[in-house]
Amino acid sequence: MSMPAYYTTKDKVWYYAFRVICFSIFFFLLAPILIMIPLSFNAQPFFTFTREMLTLNPEGYSLRWYRDFLGSESWMRSIRNSFLIGIGATVLSTTLGTLAALGLSRSEMPAKGLIMGILISPMIVPLIISAAGMFFFFSSINIAQTYLGVILAHAALGTPFVVITVTATLVSFDQSLIRAAANLGASPTRTFFKITMPLILPGVISGALFAFITSFDEIVVVLFVAGVEQRTIPREMWSGIREDISPTILAVATILVILSIALLTVVELLRRRGERLRGLSPQ
Amino acid sequence: MSSKVKLIALSSAVSVVALSAAAQDPVSLTIVSWGGAYTASQQRAYHEPFMEANPHVTIINDDGSANALAGLRAQAQAGNVTWDLVDMLPSDAQLACDEGIVMPIDHDAMLAPAPDGTPASEDFLPGSLGECFIPQIVYSTVLTYRPDAFADDNQPSSIADLFDLENFPGRRALQDRPGTNLEWALYADGVDPDDIYDVLSTPEGVDRAFAKLDTIKDSIIFWTEGAQAPQLLADGEVVFTTGYNGRMFAAIEEEGQPFDIIWDGQIVEWDGWVVPADGPNVDVVMEYLYFATDTQRLADQAKYISYGPARASSAPLVGEHADLGIDMNQHMPTNPDNYFAPIVLDNDFWIDYGDELRERFANWMLQ
């Protein structure tokens, strides 16, 4: 956006000052995340830029923290755990959440407000309370410190995102398409798989992504419900930060940032595709 | 000569156990300990040799000792005990024992005698065994500082200096529990080490200790887990920290951190094992305990961390650090050079007054 020609000097000063302010805020948002990337290649066990790094001397840089990460059994186990638990929780919450969203979006659904309230409560209740409740309950039914326990807990935390995302997709879903399919003789099942599913798929996938990232990033419930065998990446980072903070944490963080960039891209592409499919212009 | 024969007999007994075990189903033991350098020393001195002799056993380390009593209670309440062996402090062990959530120990029947045949109950240092508790080490909590934070001609040397913000400014890290902190507050306030618990048994004494702590309250950061203390000091977040002497040894000698230990007023205590009642693999745990608390194993642990073995018969076997070749004796809390003004932690006192003081300390921290 260029500056209008009729701006006075005062307007111009304000125009530039405002942009400076905004870009400082963008800097505040991005810098902490991006600064970890170069620091993760530090050859020294410090969290600051060494002289060698600033003068771009190759000796100031090394992959030792990445080697440390890749060579560590506990980090590798935490990666396996994070994906195992994340995928298990995602499958469960996406299946249950999509079904529920299909039901909730029907106009004849009874007590919609109340049920919606209950279903999204895992998103509202402070995590420490959910975690404490699950800690006691899961212990009493013998699934604390098991994979099943952590997967069930994470599935519960992830479902609100699936419900909300898929419901939102269904709001703009043209119901006359279903009647058209029925008129043309398709069975309800066939209609679901041939008409409904392809159209709400972007919503389901982004709901699933949200559920996955919720589990992948979750730590409070893991602290209470998981045992040492179920430690996930965030749980390992938690120990690392508290007990032995070395640049290995930054190597892990860098890898996770790259992963979030990939996820961000996928979600954005899905959103655009969804809007195109439903005939909404991508603004 | 006879002791050597017995040693051979013992080691062949161990290998017989190992042979018979080889055919057994795989067992995985979850052993809860303090994490960091301490778990590492147990891994090398106890776990690895035990797993070598018993290939069907895998040992998983859980560094949950800081919250061990909560974990034991939750597992006992649920009737679902997943921990096999827990490393904890004697006062917590006594609590767990009173609640019936850990097993009583018959020390002479369950533990190895000394190589010369002295039964376990006489070989372990006096006062260290508990109803449900098997000591491994004697450790001490010491004050440690960064020499580079102060001028060369103005270095701290006593517990009193921890409370001296004028000469030694900067933040200090203390553990987030009353034990050790209250003792040191009184010691720094001029109470003789032998009289500390008498003074602390009176309401005035407690007020006096808190009043002393108040003088540095605004400069305190609290740590919870043993590994946090050297970390805070290494990061330069604090200039003093209290901490376990073995962790400080590891930071100084193994990582080369620029710290100095002040042995003045070191607070000496035991640490050891309890066996959760109704654990999943009690038989294997008993084999492990017999092995891991024998004279040689306890002496071996001192090769990796500077804690003193809890058996009298282990002391002569303490030698050099396994990797660094340093003589470990001079780093032991019980070395006479270090043991000039020790405060021996009084567990009876803490069992009687602990709850009251813990509550008051927690409130004090929050205010």
Place this chain on the structure above:
Amino acid sequence: MAMADATEQVGSETDSRGRLVTSDGTPLRRALERANRRRKFTAFLLVAPLLAFIVIFFAFPIAQMMWRSVDNPQIVNALPRTLDALQDWDGRTLPDESVYAALHADMVEDQERARRDQLIGPLGIRLNYELSAARSAISRTARSVSDFEAPYKDAFMDAHRLWGQLELWRVIQREGRPLTLSYYVAALDREYNEDGQIVRRDENRQIYVSLFIRTLVLSLAITGMTFLLGFPIAYFLSTLPMRYANLLMIAVLLPFWTSLLVRTSAWIVLLQQQGVINELLVNIGLISDGNRLNLMYNQTGTIIAMTHILLPFMVLPLYSVMKTIPPSYMRAAKSLGATPSTAFRRVYFPQTLPGIGAGGVLVFIISIGYYITPALVGGQSGRMISNEIARHIQQSLNWGLAAALGSLLLVGVLALYWLYNRLVGTDSLKFG
């Protein structure tokens, strides 16, 4: 849709009484009702699995945990005879010998149970919440109680001083019932006095109310900071052409999608004494090496890190509201003679209020229940109520008090959420 489908079954026939019927002769009204019921049932059937799942694995555990805040079985179970004998006690003088004899009988009976089933351990722990040192009184007595001989009153008073004090007996009498309010009393910094009335605790034992207040103040500060930083960039983004806005939106979305632990470690790296910010300030000479700033392990650290973490939750709702405000309103105001600042204040700003409300309540709700970041960078002064709840669950092991504190927090959050729903409705919750 129900109507449309129902009409498919409708023929154009009428029955003998002239009512509309379907082709098989059912009255139309009945057919419609049945179809409607079936549809309701199908819809509910789709929702049922998730509803059952959430109720069993989420709602029930929380309800069960909240139950702990009033559940009080320990004394009733362990001391039935003693409580019976204490029924007529006036609380002014020590109970008489019959009460001590009943206590002896209760404790001896307990000793005969298998160790795992003994009730004396939980009893000691429970009494200790009300009266420090009660647990050691109980466990010490339990060790020798089987040797006691009448008169039991003297034997108990010899075993531990607390048996000769009114306080312990008052606690046993007051709490000798299956439900209790005492955890809430403690959570609100109150206690029972000698007459059994609820009064404020001594000054140096009042902590939870001030901790709740601190949590609220910190959350308000964080909400305020996110508003101050979020409003300008949301406005800026909404005035930009789409392709620039999308590009800059990455700056908001990347932190949003990045792991919480990663963002927290980033702030540790920046805020440490030897961290990037202090190092930079020392190198450009703003501060001396000896006077590095304490940016971490205090409230500063909590506020900075949490503002960064929660900023996207403010920007996204603000942006989506601002996008819908037509720029022509501002132009109209200006052309009618308003100065830019008046136009902004009187015309633009009021229209952003729904976005401010949505973002503000969202950030506030999230921050009052926050645990991880305060635990890692907050130190003692940056602790919030969640950290205290966790401490009571994991370290002090006072689960009833943790449940009471948690219930108070939960009620507060639900009230805020209700407010949020009134303001903006759940439908506006969107992500990404």
